Structures are given as C-alpha cells and as structure tokens.
Amino acid sequence: MKIKQISIFLENRKGRLYDVCSLLGKNDINIRALNVAETESFGILRIVVNKPDVAIKVFKDADIVAKITDVIAIEVDDRPGGLADILKVLADEDVNIEYMYGFVEKSSDRALMVFRFDDVDKAAAILKKHNIRIVTEQSVREL
Amino acid sequence: MDIRYWNKDVETADVQKIRHLQLQRLKSIIASALKTPFYSRRLPSVGINSPDDIKTLDDLRRIPFTMKDDLRQNYPKGLLSVDTSEVVRIHTSSGTTGIPTVIYLSAKDLDAATDIMARSITATGAGRTDILQNMMSYGLFTGGLCMHYGAERVGLMVIPAAGGNTKRQVSLMNDFRTTVLHITPSYLLHIHSKLAEYGVKVGDLALKKAFIGAEPHSEGTRRKIEELFKIDAYNSYGLSEMNGPGVAFECVYKNDLHLWEDAYIVEIINPKTGQLVPDGQEGEVVLTNLIRHAMPLMRYRTRDLAFLHIEPCKCGRTHRRLSRILGRSDDMLIINGVNMFPSQIEEVVMKIPEVGNNYQICVEKDGALDRLIVKVELYSKMFLGEAKQIDNLKSKIGEELKASITIKPAIELHEPGSLPAFEGKAVRVVDTRPKL
Ligand SMILES: [Zn+2]
Numbered sequence: 001m002k003i004k005q006i007s008i009f010l011e012n013r014k015g016r017l018y019d020v021c022s023l024l025g026k027n028d029i030n031i032r033a034l035n036v037a038e039t040e041s042f043g044i045l046r047i048v049v050n051k052p053d054v055a056i057k058v059f060k061d062a063d064i065v066a067k068i069t070d071v072i073a074i075e076v077d078d079r080p081g082g083l084a085d086i087l088k089v090l091a092d093e094d095v096n097i098e099y100m101y102g103f104v105e106k107s108s109d110r111a112l113m114v115f116r117f118d119d120v121d122k123a124a125a126i127l128k129k130h131n132i133r134i135v136t137e138q139s140v141r142e143l
Numbered sequence: 144m145d146i147r148y149w150n151k152d153v154e155t156a157d158v159q160k161i162r163h164l165q166l167q168r169l170k171s172i173i174a175s176a177l178k179t180p181f182y183s184r185r186l187p188s189v190g191i192n193s194p195d196d197i198k199t200l201d202d203l204r205r206i207p208f209t210m211k212d213d214l215r216q217n218y219p220k221g222l223l224s225v226d227t228s229e230v231v232r233i234h235t236s237s238g239t240t241g242i243p244t245v246i247y248l249s250a251k252d253l254d255a256a257t258d259i260m261a262r263s264i265t266a267t268g269a270g271r272t273d274i275l276q277n278m279m280s281y282g283l284f285t286g287g288l289c290m291h292y293g294a295e296r297v298g299l300m301v302i303p304a305a306g307g308n309t310k311r312q313v314s315l316m317n318d319f320r321t322t323v324l325h326i327t328p329s330y331l332l333h334i335h336s337k338l339a340e341y342g343v344k345v346g347d348l349a350l351k352k353a354f355i356g357a358e359p360h361s362e363g364t365r366r367k368i369e370e371l372f373k374i375d376a377y378n379s380y381g382l383s384e385m386n387g388p389g390v391a392f393e394c395v396y397k398n399d400l401h402l403w404e405d406a407y408i409v410e411i412i413n414p415k416t417g418q419l420v421p422d423g424q425e426g427e428v429v430l431t432n433l434i435r436h437a438m439p440l441m442r443y444r445t446r447d448l449a450f451l452h453i454e455p456c457k458c459g460r461t462h463r464r465l466s467r468i469l470g471r472s473d474d475m476l477i478i479n480g481v482n483m484f485p486s487q488i489e490e491v492v493m494k495i496p497e498v499g500n501n502y503q504i505c506v507e508k509d510g511a512l513d514r515l516i517v518k519v520e521l522y523s524k525m526f527l528g529e530a531k532q533i534d535n536l537k538s539k540i541g542e543e544l545k546a547s548i549t550i551k552p553a554i555e556l557h558e559p560g561s562l563p564a565f566e567g568k569a570v571r572v573v574d575t576r577p578k579l
Pocket residue numbers: 394395396401456457458459460
C-alpha cells in the first residue's frame with residue numbers, strides 16, 4: 001500500500017544534486033520518481049527508487065542526510081481531468097495533501113503520481129474505498 | 144575654538160592635584176570594597192585590611208586584576224557593598240556564557256556618573272540650546288540611560304528615541320530639529336543610506352554633532368560620517384562595568400579621548416604578562432572606578448586595546464587622552480554595537496538536539512551594518528525528511544540565540560562534515576569586516 005520515499009537534505013552547493021544521483025547510478029539503483037523542494041539556502045530531494053533499503057545504506061555510508069518517509073503512489077488516468085477526479089475525492093473526504101509529484105515513467109496508459117499525506121493510513125483507506133488504484137512496492141521495484 | 148568646561152578646576156587641574164585626588168578617592172573606594180563579599184576576601188589576601196594600607200598610588204598594583212569572570216562568578220551580589228535599599232539603579236550586560244554581569248549605583252554614585260557624562264557632553268561644545276536624539280538602547284544596557292541623564296543635567300533637550308525604526312528616527316530628527324545624535328557609527332552610516340528612500344536630504348536636517356560609540360571604528364569611518372552628514376563626530380568610550388559611556392570622550396579638537404582621571408584610574412598593560420607597558424605603547428586598558436561605591440570595581444580588565452597619549456591637548460584639559468579602541472585582547476565580537484562572545488553562541492546551538500557537531504560564526508558587512516550568520520550542521524539522525532522541519536529548526540535556533548545575545552542572526556543549516564571540524568585549530572569565527 002505505502003511505498004518508501006527517501007528524503008535527502010542538501011545544502012545549496014554546486015554539484016550536490018549530481019553527487020547524489022551519480023552515487024545511486026554507481027550502486028545500480030534506479031530513480032523512479034524525483035522532486036526537489038528548494039529554498040534559498042537548502043533543498044530537500046525526494047526520490048522513489050527501485051531499491052530503497054540499499055539506497056538508504058549507500059547514503060548513510062556517504063554521510064548524506066537521508067530519511068525514509070511513507071508515501072502513496074497512485075495510478076492516474078492519462079486523460080484530461082484524470083488528476084482532478086482524484087483530487088476531488090480527496091478534497092471531499094477532507095484528506096490533506098502535503099505535496100505530490102510525478103513518476104519518471106508511465107505504466108501503460110496511466111500516469112503514476114507520488115502523494116505525501118499528513119495521515120497516510122487514512123488516505124490509503126479512502127483511496128481504496130473509491131477504487132483508486134494504488135501502486136504497490138512490488139510494482140515500483142519492477143517498473 | 145569654542146572651549147567649554149563643565150568643571151574647569153578639575154578638568155584643568157595639574158597632574159599632582161589629580162594624583163592626590165585619585166589617592167584620596169582610592170582609599171575611600173577601598174573602604175567600600177572591604178564591605179563586599181568579593182573584595183573582603185581578596186584584599187586581605189594581599190595585605191590590604193584597611194584604607195590606611197594604601198599609602199601611594201603604586202599600592203594599587205598590589206591588588207590583583209578583577210576579571211569579567213570574577214563578576215560572573217560573584218553574580219548577582221558578590222560585589223555589592225551596601226544594602227539594596229541604598230541602590231537606586233542597576234544595569235546588566237550579557238556575560239560570556241549566559242550569566243550576566245551587573246552594576247549597582249547608589250543615588251550618590253548615579254549623581255557622580257551623571258556629572259562625568261555632563262562633563263563629556265560639554266567638552267564637545269554641546270550645550271543647553273542643543274537637541275539630543277539619543278539612539279542607543281535604553282533599559283538594562285547603560286548606553287541609553289546614562290547619556291540621557293548627563294544630557295538632561297547639561298540642559299539639552301533630549302529625545303529618548305532609543306534604537307531601531309530608522310524611518311521614525313529620521314522623522315524625529317526632522318520634526319524636532321535634532322542637532323546632536325548619540326549613536327553607533329554603523330547605524331549612522333546605515334541611516335545615510337536610507338535618506339533618499341525617505342525623500343530627505345542631509346541639508347534638510349539640522350544636525351551639527353554626533354557622539355559615536357559602543358563599537359570600535361576607524362578614523363576613516365569618522366571622516367566618512369563627518370563628510371556625509373556635514374557634522375562633527377566625537378568618539379565616545381565607555382563600558383557597562385564602568386557606568387557606561389563617558390569614561391573617556393573627545394573634546395572639540397577631536398584628537399582622541401580625554402579619560403577622566405579624577406573618576407577613573409587607567410593602566411595600560413601587556414595582556415599576556417599583566418605588566419604595565421611604557422607610556423604611549425599599545426596594551427589592554429585596565430580601569431579602577433573611583434566614583435562608584437555601591438559596587439566598587441578595581442583594576443578591571445576591559446580587554447580593550449588602546450594606548451595613552453603623552454602630549455597635552457590644546458583644549459587645556461590635563462586628563463590624558465586614550466586612543467581610539469584598536470581591538471580586543473579576547474574574542475568578544477561587537478555586532479552593530481552589541482557585545483557578544485562566541486561561547487554564548489556555542490552554548491545555545493550545541494544544546495539543540497537537531498544540531499550536529501560543528502558550527503561557524505560569520506560576521507560580514509551588509510551595507511553599513513554588520514551581519515551575523517550562524518552556520519550549523521544538521522544532525523542526520525534527527526532529520527525527519529521534511530522542509531518544514533528545517534524551516535522550523537532555523538527559526539527555533541534564531542529565537543534561542545536572540546534570547547541569549549539579543550540580536551537574531553541569520554541561520555544556515557549545513558550537511559554534516561561540511562563545516563570545519565571541532566578538533567584542531569578550527570576557525571570558529573570568520574570576520575570579514577574591513578580591519579580598523
Ligand atoms: Zn582636549
């Protein structure tokens with residue numbers, strides 16, 4: 001149901017994002033989804049990868065500040081209004097979205113989106129009730 | 144040159160007379176000191192049990208130096224010589240590690256301090272017809288109130304503006320035709336940079352003089368201020384422990400600061416050896432307060448570096464002149480006139496669990512003002528993965544520092560290992576302000 005996202009604290013230093021991405025590449029870890037929240041003095045890189053447990057260890061060994069947080073990946077119909085339909089359900093049910101971003105790849109005719117909710121379990125239950133397809137950890141690994 | 148005296152007899156007294164007055168006052172201070180818990184232990188340990196044990200001024204050197212740390216360790220009442228019912232005022236200043244230091248003034252002490260302040264103001268040529276805008280902070284800090292009392296005694300019209308709110312300051316100057324400012328040099332330069340924005344020209348104002356102090360500054364800074372505002376700027380020296388501003392002040396010749404020797408005994412020492420340096424040589428200023436009995440303070444190490452002029456001044460005053468402050472013999476930082484120690488910042492940031500091992504304190508010029516940046520490392524185990532947490536942490540560090548050092552620095556969070564490590568000779572303070 002929930003999938004693992006890795007949040008990485010990055011100070012605003014040239015080449016820092018490259019360092020992190022190349023470290024993943026060297027360790028044969030694929031990035032499935034990626035988002036950077038930037039402020040004036042620091043950034044938070046959020047990634048979903050095929051091997052989160054390996055990735056977190058690699059970061060730890062490299063003294064990179066990283067933390068696993070739970071997110072939900074949702075399949076969104078790739079048609080006009082597809083995302084809006086889902087957002088309406090969440091708004092009607094009073095579920096608060098902290099942030100969301102898209103996957104790098106698509107699965108067939110559906111777009112994959114990562115959602116971070118303040119209450120992940122409540123959100124998952126509501127999505128299920130409305131038959132909205134949630135991507136499993138297993139399928140993220142196999143993408 | 145318009146030379147005015149507040150108390151001509153004392154200000155122009157010959158050296159013998161001043162030394163004689165110093166000796167009499169020192170004996171009297173010893174009597175008060177022996178009533179304090181601190182000096183009643185310290186003075187007998189060097190064979191001083193009564194004022195009569197002081198025969199000449201040279202006997203002063205038998206007394207060990209009093210350090211800021213002594214004040215801290217004896218906070219709050221260890222140096223108090225009288226019952227608090229005799230005290231009419233206290234002032235405190237921040238200490239090196241959070242414990243403040245305090246001074247106490249009896250009605251008589253306050254009167255004497257006010258008189259010295261009045262003398263300083265008069266030496267610059269300011270008088271009854273002047274309008275003083277006092278832009279130093281009022282409250283626990285001595286800068287605002289002590290100047291206020293002195294100026295009232297001379298009869299100036301005082302605008303107790305205190306610090307901050309630049310736009311209102313300029314309006315006050317304009318509306319009340321302010322002629323004299325009491326201000327830090329960096330703030331005065333900052334005000335100049337804002338005038339155009341407020342649609343005010345220097346020529347619209349009635350300024351004639353500025354008393355600049357509370358932070359060391361160069362002759363170049365003074366000249367810049369004088370040229371920008373078309374005024375005379377007078378250097379002012381003082382410290383909370385010695386009653387605040389007015390320990391030494393420039394006269395109309397603006398050729399360094401007359402140190403009022405009937406009120407203070409000044410010694411210039413080598414900060415490493417504690418020995419007196421030859422006249423005219425730079426060293427640490429050590430002061431003995433001769434006009435405060437509620438809280439005597441003798442041979443106090445100011446940590447300010449300066450030298451004494453030997454040549455007499457054209458104004459006729461016989462009190463020797465202290466050079467402008469050339470630096471510090473400790474690591475105290477002066478940021479926009481506010482004193483602080485790196486150890487105070489360390490104590491605050493190292494107590495915060497989300498902060499990792501290393502920190503760095505950076506001071507730079509941002510226009511005319513100083514800018515303080517505290518850089519800390521994030522402790523990786525405490526990271527929760529959200530930007531919100533980092534923002535909250537930054538404001539929390541800022542607030543806690545403000546509670547300790549009274550100003551809020553900019554906070555930067557860094558990744559672990561990116562700041563110089565604690566071990567070895569890590570550079571904790573990076574001060575890129577131009578040297579004096
Ligand atoms: Zn003079």
